[in-house]
Amino acid sequence: MGCRSWSVRSREWPVADLLIGALLLAALVAASRLARDLRTLPDTAERRLTGATVSVVVPARDEEAVLPALLRSVHRVDGGVREVVVVDDASRDATASVARAGGATVLPAGDPPAGWTGKAWACHVGALATSADLLLFLDADTVLAPHALAGLLALHDRYPGLVSIQPFHTVGEPYEHLSAYFNAVSVLASGAFRRRPRGRPLAFGPCLLTSRAHYERVGGHAAVRHEILDDVELAAAYDRAGLPVRCAIGGRSVRMRSYPGGIRQLADGWTKNFASGATAAAPGPVVAAVAWVIAHHAVAVGALLAAWALLAGHAVPLGVGHPALWAVAWVAVSGQLRWVLRRLGSFGWWTWALFPVPLLAFDLVFARSVVRTTVRRSVRWRGREVPVDRPNSTERRA
Incomplete structure (x- = not known):
């Protein structure tokens, strides 16, 4: 009785793998530089003794x-x-x-x-x-x-x-x-x-x-x-x-x-805020954040393809990357996401351990936001249709 072989290509760490690893590392470092500047409102400040009200x-x-x-x-x-x-x-x-x-x-x-x-x-x-x-x-x-x-x-x-x-x-x-x-x-x-x-x-x-x-x-x-x-x-x-x-x-x-x-309220809220605010920030942080999100997509897709090839008993294609690379990348990406999210909210463990799930939700709502703001030229919030242009319009706004 033969046994199924989980094979990888013979060249263990070709240049493509090193390049992928370097790009992922650069994206993670860029995000770390942005996140380390997060200031938290002081929670032990002494009460101010002035007459200001x-x-x-x-x-x-x-x-x-x-x-x-x-x-x-x-x-x-x-x-x-x-x-x-x-x-x-x-x-x-x-x-x-x-x-x-x-x-x-x-x-x-x-x-x-x-x-x-x-x-x-x-x-x-x-x-x-x-x-x-x-x-x-x-x-x-x-x-x-x-x-x-x-x-x-x-x-x-x-x-x-x-x-x-x-x-x-x-x-x-x-x-x-x-x-x-x-x-x-x-x-x-x-x-x-x-x-x-x-x-x-x-x-x-x-x-x-x-x-x-x-x-x-x-x-x-x-x-x-x-x-x-x-x-x-x-x-x-x-x-x-x-x-x-x-x-x-x-x-x-x-x-x-x-x-x-x-969930409809959540989708409407982020639809209203996200694509409209994408052009408001400075280019540097925007580029770094976009690279960070792209890196997460790359890890999710790369790990999925490598896992599928291994489970199917096929050789992992040269363009996919070594399975060990994606395993390390998954741990690095999810670990950094955990570090960021713990400072921002009480998000559950699966949001970082199974990061492709909230990442897919991000993609879907962001695509909806782009369509609403660039094609329909309006968003909906709390029962009102909100135009995204025509600042001099006489229409009632939300």
Whole structure:
């Protein structure tokens, strides 16, 4: 009884293998350089002993499920919050009543004027209705630790322009883990965390802190009223005014759960954000992040082909690469992905160990985003169709 032979080609490590290995290594090193600059919001900062006060503004549309957690967390923060204003952006649920029950002042945003997005208009309305020295804009799905405000104020003291926090992503249902690559790529490609950022600065919208004086100086949300990515354009406005923009990740201080409403909500959210923001970052980090994603695709495909050839008892083709190369590459890629994701969210072990699964989800949603933004010229978010061009349009925007 003969035995099946698992064969590989006779040349164990030809030039092709060495070239593949070098390219993969370069992509991993580039990603490591971007990830090592990630700054975490201080979680042990001492409470600031000044007279500055903070107004919290929460734009909210259909947020009854998540608002209670945010409002409880805001009321527990260590000092400084003068008022909490929830701006109800034409919600179709009990957002307004839930906000009132949580101790917030509720303002109806009404229909956004022509040329305004709904979120920018809600932020504008909220800012006008408040009076504190500092403005803290929070998405309704964020949650603050008691020490978070102290860390935010300490960072703003050092960089008195716009402070932007990308919250730690609390992952719930299994489908939410599919956003792993979106979280990683959006942070790495932004280049916003480098010690000496080059090119146009970026900001993350879930948590923004600024002084009222600087907010008014740059024109506030009125200056970005028609932008889908209002946070990115607001950072650009601060930069044009000569004011610093500083980004950090939330760590234990600021958390969020972005898409608890199902996989369609997740797809719509990333469709809206991703392709639209792909051209906003500096070219260097974008190229490095793209190379990183390509390397992950190469490892997934190369390992699959090599494994298929071995299991089928065929010689591995010269262009595929040595199976040992792909085994090492799989361990390296998944290990680095684990290192990055642990800083960004509570993603499960399979998101890095079985990385081709969330990688495929990334491909599908990114392709959808490209089609919506380049062919259909619109994206859909929270029941509204959002045009991606025609900034002077009189159409109602989301």
